[in-house]
Amino acid sequence: MAVVSRASGPDWWKRAVVYQIYPRSFADSDGDGIGDLRGIISRLDHLARLGVDVIWLSPVYPSPQDDNGYDISDYQGIEPVFGTLSDFDELLAGVHDRGMRLVMDLVVNHTSDEHPWFVESRADPAGPRRDWYWWRGARPGMAPGAPGAEPTNWASFFSGPAWEFDEASGEYYLHLFSRKQPDLNWENPDVRQAVYAMMRWWLDRGVDGFRMDVINMISKQLPLADGPVTHGVLGDGSALFQCGPRIHEFLQEMHEQVFAGRPEHVLTVGEMPGVTVEEAVLFTDPQRREVDMVFQFEHVSLDQGPGGKWDIRPLRLLDLKASLGRWQAGLAERGWNSLYWDNHDQPRAVSRFGDDGRYRTESAKMLATVLHLHRGTPYIYQGEELGMTNVPFAGPEDFRDIESVNYYASAVAGGADPAAVLAALRPLSRDNARTPMHWDDSPAAGFSTGEPWIAVNPNYPQINARAQVDDPDSVFSHYRAVIALRHAEPAVVDGDFTMLLPDDPTVYAFTRSLAGTTLLVVANFSGDPVPAPVPEAAQWAAAEFVLGNYPAPDPAPDPAPPTLLLAPWEARVYRRVG
Known part of the structure; x- marks a missing residue:
């Protein structure tokens, strides 16, 4: 369809x-x-x-x-x-x-460790799918299964070591997350x-x-090595498996073999x-x-x-x-x-x-x-x-x-x-x-x-x-x-972004500009009324009010004040053309 x-x-x-x-x-x-x-x-x-x-x-x-x-x-x-x-x-x-x-x-x-790929990998150390996952022996000089004998000191994101000992084969498999989530070996x-x-x-x-x-964890830096110790005996291996040496190669290969040439753009x-x-x-x-x-x-x-x-x-x-x-x-x-x-x-x-x-x-x-x-x-x-x-x-x-x-x-x-x-x-x-x-x-x-x-x-x-x-x-x-504003106003999608008031501790303000149309977004990140001293505040107060989370403000007096006064947690969007 x-x-x-x-x-x-x-x-x-x-x-x-x-x-x-x-x-x-x-x-x-x-x-x-x-x-x-x-x-x-x-x-x-x-x-x-x-x-x-x-x-x-x-x-x-x-x-x-x-x-x-x-x-x-x-x-x-x-x-x-x-x-x-x-x-x-x-x-x-x-x-x-x-x-x-x-x-x-x-x-x-x-x-999952219950995926048929891992079940086969675990069952047969000499089988064709053993290398589909990361299997390693104990740290040199240590008995397999002993405390601290894991191949590297990496900590799992879900607590404990990132290696699980497999008694049947005497080796460990890598799991950056749960022990029931063994990592695939993308080198294969x-x-x-x-x-x-x-x-x-x-x-x-x-x-x-x-x-x-x-997805940026699929390329690991070889050989697998210890990371800096962060707590106890466990270390942070993230520098060795986040955005690894082959990550761009893998993603470009994926694009070529999966997405390229399809009639509709794949998100x-x-x-x-x-x-x-x-x-x-x-x-x-x-x-x-x-x-x-x-x-x-x-x-x-x-x-x-x-x-x-x-x-x-x-x-x-x-x-x-x-x-x-x-x-x-x-x-x-x-x-x-x-x-x-x-x-x-x-x-x-x-x-x-x-x-x-x-x-x-x-x-x-x-x-x-x-x-x-x-x-x-x-x-x-x-x-x-x-x-x-x-x-x-x-x-x-x-x-x-x-x-x-x-x-x-x-x-x-x-x-x-x-x-x-x-x-x-x-x-x-x-x-x-x-x-x-x-x-x-x-x-x-x-x-x-x-x-x-x-x-x-x-x-x-x-x-x-x-x-x-x-x-x-x-x-x-x-x-x-x-959402409707995003669909209707091209400046929201394609416009330039300029941050305003970067040093203001309570007001978030920026503009989006495209082909003569400029949007001002100004918001109060606090529970108190605050002034928003954005540049050209008087002109903005007289501009088209597009969207807000409070009722539209009253027309600005003449002359308009040098700041916009925002209610607690208020956001406004103004638009100027030309």
Whole structure:
């Protein structure tokens, strides 16, 4: 079926807005408490009404669910709890019928340890698939399986060593994440060809692109070596496996063998922890044929101290502006930005960057305005368009995410105060984004007729889709207006970006300019009224008011004041032509 999208043409992905669905938590059709494909089908009209162009579907493949589907045991099937391939085909057709596209999650740095490839690799040390994964013997001079005998000192992202000992063969296999997520060896050309064949299979089925999970980790620096010790005896190996020596070669080969020559442009976004602006320019330069854009993590690490993710510090707006501004400038001439506040791995945006209490509605709208008016492709995570908030987790038993569960257990076992560990987990745990979507104020927020796999945020009676979709003053309606502005105003997509007031601690302001049209975006990141002393404030006050999260301001007096006065968490967009 031909796709007729709001964002069309050769660069359609630059004009598009992407909506991420975490299937386990979006909509449950059969009452088992777990979201599924038919639940998504039943809610497609919500997304069409919102106005998004692309749906990014987090993994729905068969999986033991050790890491909620990011541990894949079959790349060409559907996890039964989510449905069937027939359900998927119906979902894909429904997405296309509504003028949207569908992007799959591609997880090929690692598989599940229950994938047939790894089962065969593990069973036969002399077999043809042994080298499909990273197998190594014990550290020289140490007994296999002894403490500290791992081939390198790398720490896993999910706590503990990144190597798991296999008693049957006396060797270790590498897993940068869970021990049930062994890393594929991309040095082996047979691995790459198997991955490319799988990708072509999905594209031939009709999907429109891939979000590539930790794709910059597929190239490891050889020989594998220790990283600097960061805690205890474990080290940080990231410099040896992030953006490794063959990463550009692998991505260019993937483009040539999977994407080149297809009649429609295939959307590709690479999740790349640790990527720099300079590296991102290379990855996203269209002439290099690698990926369209990258997900970078700089701006979502600004509230973390030297102790890492769980060492939480207050976020400074100056740091946020400096980070996002650097990425806007760095990719201005070549390449492209992806824009996001939150996703399935990050806490809720309004709780992290805004005010999820008194000014929840205002700050949620403000965040949407600021993000979507930057240069790049914006991403909305499910529930963000409603202003869903973080969760008041009462105790460790409330968490489901493997990262949070493992961190709590290891930190407490290491002598940390349980209350302090919980205090660190609550604001940044990935489970904040994974609680069920709020559809209405009925039991379980309309997500399921059964007991959800993780508890619903207790504020769902006040924050839900039914209460917002027909309310012109709601967060949902504001997201619709922001998306519509992006679709209608070329300066939002193609205009130059200029940061204003870089040293102002509370006001975020910038302009977007194209062919005689200039937009001013000005926003207050505080709960107090503040002046916004933007250049030419008097002229802007008399310009066309395009969008805001408060009622349109009164006409400026004559003479107009030298600053714009912003209410708490207020955002405004003005337009001047000529």
